[in-house]
Amino acid sequence: MASWTSRRVPAVLALAVVAYALAAWAVTPGFYDGIAPVAPYRWLKPPAQFKASNQPPLPGHASFKTGPTGAVNPGSASTEDGQASFSFQQGTFAPPAGGAPVTVDIAVQPNAPDPGKVHIATNVYCVTSSAPLTAGKQAVVTLQFSAQLAAPSDVYRFQQGGQWQKIGNAGAAAPYFIAATTDQLGCFAAGYVPSAKSTGLGVSLPVVAALAVGVVVLAGIPLMVMRRRGADEEEEA
Helix, strand or coil: CHHHHHHHHHHHHHHHHHHHHHHHHHCCCCCCCCCCCCCCCCCCCCCHHHCCCCCCCCCEEEEECECCCCCECCEEEECCCCCEEEEECCCCECCCHHHCCEEEEEEECCCCCCCCCCEECCCCEEEEECCCECCCCCEEEEEECCCCCCCCCEEEEECCCCCCEEEECCECCCCCEEEEEECCCEEEEEEECHHHCCCCCCCCHHHHHHHHHHHHHHHHHHHHHHHHHHHHHHHHC
């Protein structure tokens, strides 16, 4: 089965690339303008192959108002480079005294506990706030990971003085991002156990890439047909 898969994936990728090229040639210019390479990941401690071109990761800070009912408004705090975010619903934070706003900070953490068998595949980001989370409420932590390395399968969390805990994988709406829910603030990173590498979707990154290209190709087929039909009509006229 493994050997069949290893032969199948290159074939799928090759077909997808050919189809992509044909569709891109056929459709109206501008259709594929939104497709661009993923920005290089910003490492605090870059792997050797990325040291020469690495840029330092950026922090994040945001402030959220308290509404008329005393509940903190919903929102999302993100790092300036978009590599980490913390999103929450109304009432997730305990109401601050006097209706003051709640501030949320996200910063890269240089020190972390030994992850044991888990390979940490991203920077470690610590989320702090001026108010605690309301008991029983959950927020969503979303982390970007490098498109050039094996994808993490889960998000992990630790609090100062504690050990890493797996909090799971809730998926993400964009490629090369992974998210999980948390009922506590702390420090977060994405990782995987080396014997169980995963994209978080149960398939390898080459297959994900092939599927993504396939979606783009399918989206371009109607435009290609319309363009060919228009050309045929002009020739007949």
